[in-house]
Amino acid sequence: MKCRVAFAGNPNVGKTTLINAIAGANLKVGNWPGVTVEKKEADLVTKDMTLKLIDLPGTYSLSPYSIEEKIAREYLLEEKPDIVIDVVDSTNLQRNLYLTVQLMELEIPIVMALNIWDDFKEKGYRFDIEKFYELTGVRAIPTIATKGVGKEELLMMIQELCKTKEKPKMPKYSTVTEEFITRAMELIPSDFPYPKRWTAIKILEGEKDIIDKFPEPNRCMDLHEEFEKVFNDDAEGVIAEERYTYIASLIKQTLKSTEKRKKDLTDILDSIFLNRFLGIPIFIFMMYIVFKFTFDGSGPFIDWTDGFINGFIGKWTSAMLSGAPEWLQSLVIDGIIGGVGLVLTFVPLMFFLYFFLALLEESGYMARAAFVMDRAMRSIGLHGKSFIPLIIGFGCNVPSIYATRALENERDRKLTALLVPFMSCGARLPIYALFTAVFFKENQAGIVLLMYLIGIAVAIVVGLILKKTVFKGEVPPFVMELPPYRFPTGKMLWKSIASRTGAFVKKAGTVIAATMVLLWVVINIPYGAKPQDTILGKAAVAIAPVFKPAGFDDWRPVAALIPGTIAKEAVIGALGQVYDVQEEAEGEDKATTFNEDIKEQITGFFIAVKDSIRAMFTSIVPGVFEIETEKTPLQKKIKESFTPLSAFSYMVFCLLWIPCIVTLGAIYQEFGWKMVGGAIALTTITPYIVSTLIYQIGLLLGF
């Protein structure tokens, strides 16, 4: 016997933790078709049946307004699961039952999980489960998802209900409303696919999507208008009131409280974290900690991964390929291993980032951060929570794109992701270092700082423009619950990190690796030719004149931009190549055996662990990526072909131009091709305009 079980509930009630507790390790994470809201499913085989568990997105209601609500509603209406597990926060029953009542109206058998039962009891509440069943026909089971308490009982009840298919009783509303519901039911054709009473309520509410499916929509609209006239209020408000009135009567008969409400931990913490004077400094301090721990903590592991892939896997692969043609070796080592390796070096970074994001999210601080920062962010069309991805962007744009997941609204997510590339990441530093060393020696730090500020200023201006154009229209409301603070469990954090990091490796790895191979072709074909004769060189020669207004129409710096999309720091290596500067050979490889190398890699890993811990807890200043000073031959060439003004213009162009392939891969993974196109257009047009302005104004000012 097969049984499909959908998990529904408000956000932050522990729904996902509960489904994890029941399903164990076999939870599959994907996206709902067509949207980037996470879809989690698991199959569970018990003695006499196969259960398919589906985790619906967390919603407060089944209105068809937000994406989450639409998904949940559509699934329940169209896919008709056999039963629904309604996970509620038992310490906040009044609001949570609002969704329960809507689920009851859908006539699907319901089991209610009274989650966070430990806090509930601690607060001195009692709940009459038998009475609740008598009134509603819904079985309730106390659970503590974080500790797995109640999961066996819940699983047993699920199996029982899969067999009996006992439907809940219908909520009763006021006499007048009930009369209207009866009248509305007469308008519904007998073969209408949705539950009758639910449909009748939709008629009264005047919901277009449903009414337009009827043969006589006008009669429905008439009834809807009559309903509003009788109550002298809008229909949706009336129905919401009816539901809450019904809930109030349920609560009165089932919930007992011994009234010992004292100032709880949440109140105390909020008086500090949301304080008028301390709120913002604390938020900035929190961001600093996240930033420092993420980049300092992951740094040694990134270096180790890089060494492992290029110095170990690359080395031994090339030893194996020693007989093959040189171009094939280059393709495998530089193109494929280099490309996949580049993606893998991000794994430690993502791991650390996801850990701290999960910590902020699960503890309840994320909602506070949004509360504190919303005013400032909204002025450029963003949401309070957008601040976090933008800050992360200064370290690296890649995790920053994934960090937009903290935003619930699709509009806010997209707008934030489009602005992230203007945050000057660590990989751009070497470019600044090279050019400032040549042209702005006395004022190196000042010019680098100026780059960061230009990035922020451009993000603000572009944000304002996008707000007034592409993202014109309704600003999503900021009606957000501030959940109580909770202590995140290790298990919860681990699940969150592992599933997200895994998804990053799988999807981003394929897209990015493929692009890297393509780029290898562009840069290296025909193999062995002089730089200007490769595909890249020829294209650069053709495009270069376009950049005349911005001050650099030499084909060589233009050509270097393309490899810069692999990773921004690659611009320097590429400049070295196109200017034909001989790089000094790096320290010669000692002849070592395979076993010695493995040993070295293992000890290297433990050193990385030690370094990581030391880096996180010792120095106060985060050490993002160090500025390397380049060798002089390249500096000389650059001095000859740039003026200080055109060098500045080129630096700004590198700052604002297409973020690296890995960032684009992340945008693709999170938002799809259309957004990648948008991001490319935005980060091509913007730097062109800004660099041109800088160069032309600079010329006028006599630089």
Place this chain on the structure above:
Amino acid sequence: MKLSELKVGEEAVVKAVVGENKTIKRKLRDMGIIKGEKIKVEKIAPLGDPIEITIKGYKLSLRKNEAQMIEVEGI
């Protein structure tokens, strides 16, 4: 009086949710802001907006724009 006019620590009862924007109105209703409900303003964000209220025993934050849509009556 509007919810946005209340000071920190003041309590009031919801009289009506008004305004043109149906989506936001619906959202406010769904979150429990309905006629006769008691609201207390708990905090105002450091930059003056949004505000935090208690309703139905939980904490909800909303922007001043949204608070302007909620008509209340002092108690």
